[in-house]
Amino acid sequence: MKPNYSGLDWLKFAAAILVVANHTGPLQSFSPYADFLLSGVLTRVAVPVFFMSSGFFLFRKLTGDSAADLAALHRYAAKAGKLYVIAIALYIPLNLYTGYFITDFSVYSMIKDLVFDGTLYHLWYLPALLIGIYLTFFLYKRMSMKGMLAAAGILYAIGMLGGSYYGIIEGHQGFVQIYDGMFTLFDYTRNGLFYAPVYIALGAWAAKQPNKEGSGAVQAGLFAASLGMMFAEGILLHAADIPRHEGMYMFALPASYYLFRWALHWRGRSGKGFREWRVWIYILHPYAIVLVRGASEAVHLDHLFIQKSMLHFAAVCLLSIVMAAAAVKLEQTPRIIGQARKHY
Template identity: 30%
Template sequence: MKRQYASIDIARYVSALLVVCIHTFPFLEISETFNTYFIHTVCRLAVPFFFTTSGFFFFRNYDSENEDLNETRLKKALIRLFRIYLIWTIIYLPYTIFDYTHTGFHIKYLFTYVRDFFLNGSYYHLWFLPALMLADVIVYCLYKKKGLNFTLLITFILYFVGYLINVYTPIWESIPGVSFFFGFFTKTLSTARNGIFFGPMFIAIGLLLSRTRRLPKKVSLIGFLISFVLFFAEVSLYRHFGILRDLTSMYICLIPAIYFLVNYLLKINIPYRKMFAILRHDSLMIYTSHILFAKIFLALMPHAHLVVYFLTLACAQCLAGFVTRYQDQYPILKKLL
């Protein structure tokens, strides 16, 4: 039996809490500056962490001598992700319809929705699921055909292109001529934060961690702290020059920060207990369900973001607890996991 990592499951749960922060701005009334830095540094670690650990757990079972088994495992993973994505797409359909129609409906919205379903998520926070599926396929094909080093190179190039698009959007939009082509890109793909530019880099980091020896724990911790300081400085630089936006998420220093962070967590030995598996399931449920509650609470209490955060988290956790507790009694609930 493959080793279970309690530290990773705990970090997954914490990451889900950080994702809720991204969508509820909990410290906005306390300090707008602190809220901005907290979301763009600490919270921005969460989604890359999910990608990286997903890549690690998939590729640690990769058998270079049995491609049929590898493809079977990939198909099984993709089917599970697509099932979860489809279920939550249906659950969020009333929200989606409201968002598209409350200011008037236009036929072009249908084409926008189809594009978003495959590339950007059928609802805005669900982008992670199609991005993870696409990134899995890209990294799997690259690694299968060209090996680890080539995979890391190509995924970094894709990420760097996405970084230029994501971070420097205000600049591209202000340059005559360039703004026309940039507008074409945004109308076609909408964002670089997807399974083409964003996801493959972190899946590839998970692949790297699964194929190489762990760094010493102390080295990983020091590496993470240095990377995080540089990450903070990077965010400060973009804010200073006025290009930091809510959707800015592709930072260069995220790459070493995530590598060292996951390396460090993989070196922590905690005896595995059932509660850690529950945390893993809860993290997925909190991630997928929290917008159901956040949208309502933000509309009711637009100037009480910290209260909204805790209410959203409480409701999402109650739903997660319900699914975990009754999934054996009602097998349909297992489809959410």
């Protein structure tokens, strides 16, 4: 019987909406602190879900045959790389509009963005995925599953000290110099070297250790407890002004993992088109933000769709979903035409 992963489809759709929330601040006009709890803490489980899903679906295909496993890795990377190239091309007009190619632009800055930071603020995910899957695959082939997780966890800990826990090292000049050196290569440690591998490894663990899953109720309870600890962690770090960037929490690891495990128990309907929506929602939502803001100002409704943060978020979500559905339909058009021609 073919496994039913519709729960993961719905989880990734919800994660895509959380990414939109992270970039629009839905609660900002009501309470900046409430918006921090949503955009600065809760949304931090979204991207880990994407990385874990990638690890889960890639590593469940690996059989132990070195050549076949490497070929599977390359095929997966080729698909992600193609999407990254398309995304870069899509955002060239917006890059031109924002002055990307003028302000502090150089060959070095472009290479840095292509490899680590992304050519727009959300596109860092795709190079992180590419680096992360190769690094995790390397660890997987040379270590036990627990060793792979431990190594990826150490990388994550290094990343946390450059992100949410940066204030801890600020008084230690040697560490500061090391991290300052890193920040000449990339803007954040939330990248394919330090951030992505541990979540991809957790996805691989979920794929290779299915008997350790437990019941849905247990996973839901563990998720709730971990999420509570993540909120406490985020609140304490924020109050102490420790983070350089609020993106890498310690308790995001168990919270994201148990959420992912819980979603494996969800049942429902989903299709390939819906499955691909979340990809395009993620890719296209910055355009939706620009279009909503521009249209609102043009028709003098900025007091509603810009200043009212929840309405702004809702409008961006709706437009992102419409654009995603259109992109999926456009993507499917050549296949539909090809299938129709077979009947003539």
